[in-house]
Amino acid sequence: MSLFEIIGGLFIVLGSIFLFLGGLGIFRMPDVYNRLQAGTKATTLGAMSVIFGVGIIQLENDWTWLLKAMIILIFIAFSNPISSHALARAMCKGKAYPFIKSKDKDINAYKEFIDNQKMEEE
Amino acid sequence: MKKVIVLLLLAVTGYYLVISFMDLGKYGPVVETGVKDFYLEKTVSELHVANTITSIIVSFRGFDTLGEVTVLFLAATALGGILYKRRHDVGGRSVLFPSSSIVKSGSKLLFPAIILLGAYVFIHGHLSPGGGFQGGAIIATGFLLMLLAYDNFSVSHNVLSFIESFAGIFFVLFGLAGMMMGGTFLENFMPVGKLNDLFSGGIIPIIYILVGLKVAAELTGLIYTVLHEKEN
Numbered sequence: 001m002s003l004f005e006i007i008g009g010l011f012i013v014l015g016s017i018f019l020f021l022g023g024l025g026i027f028r029m030p031d032v033y034n035r036l037q038a039g040t041k042a043t044t045l046g047a048m049s050v051i052f053g054v055g056i057i058q059l060e061n062d063w064t065w066l067l068k069a070m071i072i073l074i075f076i077a078f079s080n081p082i083s084s085h086a087l088a089r090a091m092c093k094g095k096a097y098p099f100i101k102s103k104d105k106d107i108n109a110y111k112e113f114i115d116n117q118k119m120e121e122e
Numbered sequence: 123m124k125k126v127i128v129l130l131l132l133a134v135t136g137y138y139l140v141i142s143f144m145d146l147g148k149y150g151p152v153v154e155t156g157v158k159d160f161y162l163e164k165t166v167s168e169l170h171v172a173n174t175i176t177s178i179i180v181s182f183r184g185f186d187t188l189g190e191v192t193v194l195f196l197a198a199t200a201l202g203g204i205l206y207k208r209r210h211d212v213g214g215r216s217v218l219f220p221s222s223s224i225v226k227s228g229s230k231l232l233f234p235a236i237i238l239l240g241a242y243v244f245i246h247g248h249l250s251p252g253g254g255f256q257g258g259a260i261i262a263t264g265f266l267l268m269l270l271a272y273d274n275f276s277v278s279h280n281v282l283s284f285i286e287s288f289a290g291i292f293f294v295l296f297g298l299a300g301m302m303m304g305g306t307f308l309e310n311f312m313p314v315g316k317l318n319d320l321f322s323g324g325i326i327p328i329i330y331i332l333v334g335l336k337v338a339a340e341l342t343g344l345i346y347t348v349l350h351e352k353e354n
Contacts, residue, residue: 075235082228086221093219 004059011053018046031099032091040084047080048073170314171323176248180326180333184308187329188293191336195290198340205347217273229271236264244334248323254330258337265342269349277346282339289336296325296332 025038055069165177179187244257268275300309308325315322 075232078228078232082225082232086225089222089225 002060005057008053008055008057008059011049011056015046015048015050015053018042018049020046022046032096033088033098036084036088036091040080044076044080047076051076166317168314169310169323169326170317171248171326172318173248173250173253176253176326176330177323179253180248180329181308181310184297184329187333188297191290191293191333194337194340195286198344201344202347220273221271225271229267233264233268236267237261240264240334240338244330245327246320247330247334248326249318249320254333255337257334258339259341261334261338262341262345266345269345277342279343279346282343285335286339286343289332289339293329293332293336296329300325 019042022038022042025042026035029035029038051069051072055066058065161174161178161182164182165171165174169177169181171177171181240257240260242257243252243260244254247253247257265277269277297308300311301307303309303311308329310324310326312324312328314324321327
């Protein structure tokens, strides 16, 4: 087992942990904004480190793998945040209310959200 | 009474289906000694193509692919014919709210990368997984991204129809050229080169590039037509 394989394997394990947490977040979170945040931040880092790890492992055979992996990394770094930004914005414009526990209905954040929406309508 | 007739019809149909499936005979041995070995052997030894599926789609069953492309073309034409009337006086697309500047500049950055990926997929169709249909669909998603981000992004229908007819005509011309040189439609008449080279496989990469261009143009036209339909 070479050094490259150990380092790349560590990256892949780290990425899989983040991907698992992202999936768990999508499953467990209560509303669309929380799910988007779990499904974007965790999975972006997870996918990036898995792909980077694959590039590192192949480094001793063929260095062009790392180059290709870097290109994919740049693509993910752009596409993943932009797509979830568009989703979240559409949700906000479509008046999807954030999840609030019923006993906390009077807290300020919720009121602020509704007031902002009313102001934008006028 | 109606239900009884329907039930009787269903029973008769089911009876004939069962009878006709009985006649098919055993399935297993035919597959084991069928054309599989022929394809696997000829792909490497005669055509020098790494991807067996590509060689089947483009070379052994190239005439089928021409038919599939024609089906896609007919579907696009029919959709355009239905939706065209409502579209010609509408300038932009009707949207609830314009997309944010992040989406706009981001999709401007990603658009060339998506086009490049699509071109890569159909140029390397004879070496790696993927091919003309897949690459064309990827290119069409790039145009879909731009159409979603910019509500006034427009695609020239003249260019699209030129690319489409260019690709279709050259597909048929290559097939006829094979007929003239070798004897059968889509005969591989060009030098096949070395296995695993980019320039290998004779006319297979050329045909796949043409298919990719055709599918990309057709799907882009479809997406554009559907997005600009205005209901009133």
